[in-house]
Amino acid sequence: MEASEVDLKVDLGGLAMRTPVATASGTFGYGLEYVGAIDYLRLGAVTAKGVRLGPWPGNPMPRHVEVLGGLVNAIGLQGPGVDAFLAHYVTQYVRTVGSACGAENVPPLIVNIWGGSIDEYAEFAKRLDAAAAASPSSPVKAIEMNVSCPNVKSGGHTFGQDPAVLAKVVAAVRAATRLPLVVKLAPNVPDVSPYVAACEESGADALALINTIPAMVIDVETRRPVLGNVTGGLSGRCVHPVAVKAVWDAYRVTKLPILAMGGVYEPRDAVELMLAGATAVAVGTATFSDPTTAERVADGIAAYCARHGFQCVRDIVGAAHPKEKTT
Amino acid sequence: MLADEAAKVVRHSAAGPGYRFLVLCAPRIAAALVPGQFVHVKVPGLEASALRRPFSVFDADAESGEVTVMYKIVGRGTEALARVAEGDEVRVMGALGRGFPLTCKGAPLLVGGGYGVAPLHFLAKRMVRDAREGCGRPVLFVGGRTKDDLLAVDRFEALGVEVRTATNDGSAGVKGFVTAPLDETLAELRQSGERFELFTCGPDGLLKAVADRALAAGMPGWISMDRHMVCGVGACFACIQKIRMPNGDVSNARCCVNGPVFAAADIVWDG
Numbered sequence: 097m098e099a100s101e102v103d104l105k106v107d108l109g110g111l112a113m114r115t116p117v118a119t120a121s122g123t124f125g126y127g128l129e130y131v132g133a134i135d136y137l138r139l140g141a142v143t144a145k146g147v148r149l150g151p152w153p154g155n156p157m158p159r160h161v162e163v164l165g166g167l168v169n170a171i172g173l174q175g176p177g178v179d180a181f182l183a184h185y186v187t188q189y190v191r192t193v194g195s196a197c198g199a200e201n202v203p204p205l206i207v208n209i210w211g212g213s214i215d216e217y218a219e220f221a222k223r224l225d226a227a228a229a230a231s232p233s234s235p236v237k238a239i240e241m242n243v244s245c246p247n248v249k250s251g252g253h254t255f256g257q258d259p260a261v262l263a264k265v266v267a268a269v270r271a272a273t274r275l276p277l278v279v280k281l282a283p284n285v286p287d288v289s290p291y292v293a294a295c296e297e298s299g300a301d302a303l304a305l306i307n308t309i310p311a312m313v314i315d316v317e318t319r320r321p322v323l324g325n326v327t328g329g330l331s332g333r334c335v336h337p338v339a340v341k342a343v344w345d346a347y348r349v350t351k352l353p354i355l356a357m358g359g360v361y362e363p364r365d366a367v368e369l370m371l372a373g374a375t376a377v378a379v380g381t382a383t384f385s386d387p388t389t390a391e392r393v394a395d396g397i398a399a400y401c402a403r404h405g406f407q408c409v410r411d412i413v414g415a416a417h418p419k420e421k422t423t
Numbered sequence: 424m425l426a427d428e429a430a431k432v433v434r435h436s437a438a439g440p441g442y443r444f445l446v447l448c449a450p451r452i453a454a455a456l457v458p459g460q461f462v463h464v465k466v467p468g469l470e471a472s473a474l475r476r477p478f479s480v481f482d483a484d485a486e487s488g489e490v491t492v493m494y495k496i497v498g499r500g501t502e503a504l505a506r507v508a509e510g511d512e513v514r515v516m517g518a519l520g521r522g523f524p525l526t527c528k529g530a531p532l533l534v535g536g537g538y539g540v541a542p543l544h545f546l547a548k549r550m551v552r553d554a555r556e557g558c559g560r561p562v563l564f565v566g567g568r569t570k571d572d573l574l575a576v577d578r579f580e581a582l583g584v585e586v587r588t589a590t591n592d593g594s595a596g597v598k599g600f601v602t603a604p605l606d607e608t609l610a611e612l613r614q615s616g617e618r619f620e621l622f623t624c625g626p627d628g629l630l631k632a633v634a635d636r637a638l639a640a641g642m643p644g645w646i647s648m649d650r651h652m653v654c655g656v657g658a659c660f661a662c663i664q665k666i667r668m669p670n671g672d673v674s675n676a677r678c679c680v681n682g683p684v685f686a687a688a689d690i691v692w693d694g
Binding site for chain 1: 424425465470474475514653658661674675
C-alpha cells in the first residue's frame with residue numbers, strides 16, 4: 097500500500113479533519129502568520145491563539161526562556177477580544193490562507209477561548225456560534241475551551257482544577273453553542289479521570305490533552321526568576337512522554353475523541369499519541385523551530401499506516417491498549 | 424514575502440574579535456529584504472528542537488542572492504553558529520518584520536552600538552544606491568566599549584559614508600558614549616535649521632537616548648529593537664514592546680511583525 101492511499105480523515109467530535117494533524121493554540125497565531133512557509137493543504141485544522149471576550153494585554157516581558165529540550169513560556173494569553181478577533185483576524189485568515197491554498201481548502205478553525213467567569217465563557221461561545229451560523233463559509237468550526245493555562249491567575253486554569261467547577265463551565269458553554277466543543281485539560285493532576293468525567297457528563301464533544309506543565313527558571317547570575325510572570329508553562333520535546341500518559345489515561349475512561357498535543361516533532365511522536373488513544377494530534381512548539389513540522393507529521397503518519405498495513409488512520413487510534421477496553 | 428529556504432553558507436568570516444559575518448545564499452529572501460528587516464536562522468549543531476535565532480541583515484543582494492548577517496558570539500546558539508562551515512546548509516526564514524522607512528528627508532543620521540551597525544549598513548547602502556532626492560548622504564555614529572567593538576567601519580567608508588566613532592575606553596575615536604559626537608552634529612544642525620532623521624540600532628540605553636533626541640528636536644527617529652524572539656512571524660507574542668497607539672492607548676506590539684523598527688514617538692519605555 098502507498099502512503100497516498102491511506103485514508104487520513106478523522107472526525108473529532110463533529111469536526112471533520114482531512115488529516116489528523118492540527119496546529120496547537122498559542123503557537124500558530126491566528127492561523128495566517130505562516131502563509132508562504134507551509135502547506136495548509138495538509139493541515140486537518142488550525143487552532144487559533146486563546147482569546148477572551150475583551151482585549152487582554154498578557155504578561156510582562158520576558159515571556160519565554162529556552163531550556164534544553166523545551167520552552168518555558170508565560171505569554172499570558174494576550175489577545176484582541178472577540179470583536180476584533182472575528183472582524184479582523186478571522187476575515188484575514190480566510191483571505192490570506194484562501195489565497196495560498198484555495199478558498200475551498202482553508203482548514204477549519206478551532207477557536208481557543210478562555211474567560212474570567214462562567215458567564216464570560218458562555219457569552220463568548222454564543223458569539224462564536226452566531227458567527228458560524230451566520231455564514232456557512234465561516235471557517236469557525238469548533239471551540240476549544242482553555243481551562244488549564246498556568247499563566248493567567250484571574251481565569252483559565254482555575255476552572256480546570258476542580259471537577260465540579262469544570263462541569264459547570266463546560267455545561268454553560270455547551271448550552272451556548274452547537275459547535276463541536278473541545279475541552280483542553282491540564283496534565284498536572286493526580287488522576288485525570290474526574291476531569292474527563294466532568295467534561296463528558298457536561299456535554300463536551302472532545303478532549304484536548306495536554307496544556308503546558310507549570311515550570312520556572314531562575315537566572316543564577318542575577319538570582320531572580322527569568323520570566324516577568326515568575327512562573328510559566330513548559331512545552332516542547334521534553335513534555336512528550338507526559339502527554340502520552342495523559343492521553344493513555346484519558347482514553348481508558350472515556351469514549352470522547354482526544355486531540356493530543358505535547359512534544360510532537362516527528363511523525364513517530366504523533367503515531368505514539370494516536371496509539372495511546374488520540375484521534376488527532378496538534379503540533380505546537382515544534383513549529384517554532386520548523387514551521388513545516390505539521391505537514392511532515394501528516395505525511396509521516398500516512399507512511400506509517402502504509403508500512404504497517406493500516407488502510408485507515410482511524411485504525412491506529414488506541415491500538416496500544418489491550419483489546420478489552422475498560423469503558 | 425515569507426519563505427523558509429535551505430541556504431548554502433557562501434562565506435563565514437571574522438567581523439572583529441568575537442564577531443562574525445555569515446553570508447548565505449537565499450535568493451528569494453535576498454530579493455525581498457529591505458533594510459531593518461531580519462531573518463530567522465535554524466542553527467545547525469544545536470538540538471533539532473532548539474528555537475531559531477533572529478539576526479539583523481547586514482547586506483542583501485538580489486542579483487547574487489546573498490544575505491549577510493553579522494553577529495556576536497554571546498551564547499550557545501551563536502557559539503554553535505560560529506562552527507558552521509562554508510558549504511554547509513542552513514535553514515533561514517525571511518524576509519521578516521517591518522524595516523526602516525526609505526523616505527528620509529534631510530540628513531540621515533545613523534547611530535549604532537556594537538553589532539547594532541548591521542541593519543544600518545544595509546540601510547546606508549540602499550540610501551547611497553538609491554540617492555533619493557531630498558535625502559542627504561548618511562553619516563554613521565558608531566560606539567563600542569573598545570575599538571574591537573567598532574565593527575565594519577571600513578564597509579561604511581567604502582560606501583562613502585562619513586563615520587564618527589566613540590569608545591568607552593578611548594581606544595578609538597572620542598572617549599565616552601556615541602551620543603557625544605552625535606550631540607555635536609545635532610547642535611550644528613540646530614544652528615543651520617537643516618532637517619534630519621535618526622536611525623538607530625544597539626543596546627536599549629542607546630536606543631532610548633537617540634529616541635529622546637529625535638523627540639526633543641521634533642524630527643523622525645527610527646528605532647530598531649533587539650529582542651529575543653520565538654516564532655519570528657507574529658504567531659507567539661513573546662517579543663512584545665509597549666507602543667502608544669494613535670488613539671493614545673498603550674498596546675503590546677510584537678517586535679517581529681510590528682517592528683523591529685518603531686517610530687521613536689510611538690515607543691513607551693519601561694522603567
